[in-house]
Amino acid sequence: MAQAAGTVGLAVLITVVAVLAPALSAARVAPLEALRSASTTGAKQGVGRLRAITGVLLVLAAAAVAVVVWRGLPQTPDDEVDAQSLLLGIVASGGLAFVALIALGPVLVRPVLALAGWPLRRLGPVGRLAVGGVGGSARRAAAVSVVVALGVTLLTGVLVGGDSIRILAERETIAAAPADFELKGNTGTTLKDGVADRAKQSTELTRVTPYRWAGGITIGDFRDAGATDLSMSALPRLAGLDTASGDVTDLAPGKAIIAGYLADIAGVTTGGQITLKREGKEVRLTVAAVLGGQTPLHTEALLDPSDLTKLGVPAAPTGVLADAAGSGEEGRTAGLQALRAAASAQPDISVEVLADQRDEINSALATLMVIALALIGLTVLIAVVGVGATTALSVVERVRESGLLRAVGMSRGGLQAMLTTESALYGVIGALLGLALGVPYAWLAISALANDAPLTFPVWQLVVVFLVLVALTALAGVMPARRAARVSPVTALGTD
DSSP states (O other), rough: OHHHHHHHHHHHHHHHHHHHHHHHHHHTHHHHHHHHHHHHTOOOOOOHHHHHHHHHHHHHHHHHHHHHHHTTTTSSSOOOOOOHHHHHHHHHHHHHHHHHHHHHHHHHHHHHHHHHHHHHHOOOOOHHHHHHHHHTTTTHHHHHHHHHHHHHHHHHHHHHHHHHHHHHHHHHHHHHOSSSSEESTTOOOOOTHHHHHHHHHHHTTTEEEOEEEEEEEEEEEHHHHEEOOOOOOGGGGGGGGEEEEEGGGGOOOEEEEEEOOOOOHTOOOOOOOOEEETOOOOOEEEEEEEEOOOOOBBBBBEEEHHHHHTTTEEEEEEEEEEEEEHHHHHHHHHHHHHHHTTTTTEEEETEEEEHHHHHHHHHHHHHHHHHHHHHHHHHHHHHHHHHHHHHHHHHHHHHHHHHHHHHHHOHHHHHHHHHHHHHHHHHHHHHHHHHHHHHHHHHHHHHHTTSSSSOOOHHHHHHHHHHHHHHHHHHHHHHHHHHHHHOOOHHHHHHO
């Protein structure tokens, strides 16, 4: 009950604060100015000195908090940082930046409108009039565009962050589950002769790849490391591993591919030397490549088979990876049965369906993305409704202007197109401002949560969001534009 009352109280407080500035502004209007037409008083440009100073101070504060967060980001996976504090700092910086956008909106609208309106001006009088109509009331354009920008900022953050997390999850999944199935026993168990050969002979399986896995290896100061000799060219998914430096195809006798965190601990880079020790045996190798995360099968090093043998690892494989030859659930079921049949002579080994792990991760990420986008979509819908209301108000205030345009020869379709284009421009301005805010803050949030995650820019997803938003804001202005076009020039010119 207390939480509900607090929510209602906070909503009332936010509403009062939201209307406080317009109320104070209305109270300062002189009587003579109030007698002028709404179109005249609504065309004020720029911001006052106090508002400009406040906006600049907010920008500096947002930048300062962002710099503090950036300096506190983890540099390696082993760095211990307070991710919650970093995220709170990002939210605080983003909040300050958004309030600064509200304060400086009328000033920022002009350069953004100049950029967005450049192609429209070359489409003829309708485009030039639409750009002039939006620019003629910069404060109103800023007020509605800022709401659109908030929705776009949140959408951009979800899309950029979701894409980065998806790629990171794919990379980690590739290393942990590079095939559909894995056949192995307990640590130290080797496969009997014929198990791998029977799996290779099955028509229900493809890319059957035996491998050896060994633990208890000391690499520099890193104890109990794991290593494998899995062939990088045997499984196509391994081509998607995150390579920080070097080339994984350079793996050869005397060379090794190592995990990124192992390279940081050992203080080596590509071309450097590392020493591996196991059960009294030692081998010194050159680093051929450094991965962003682990090497395949939860190991720290990927070696050539000859080097793994030098460490005293038995020649018999410890496991087999394989893909289903068929597609869909039927192909996966048939492949699982075939691999179990191949391992039936050795009861101490089992088959694990790695493909199910990939499916679960992908399904969970997709569900989270849909939920987040659906919730944030409500903000966008509110912004679109605001665009429609602003366009409707603009139509009411500019009845005489519409009548004059009709009187000098503009058709109903031309007037409707002009007003609809103005409505779409609100979406364009808001989308550009939202992208400018959303992308850097999304990258900061991703770096705070997972420093090894890629900072991606999903171009096509953002383009789709941009186009859909512009289309929605244009549609929001269709009805007001149609009402304006139906008014006769004589009636419009006679309106006060």
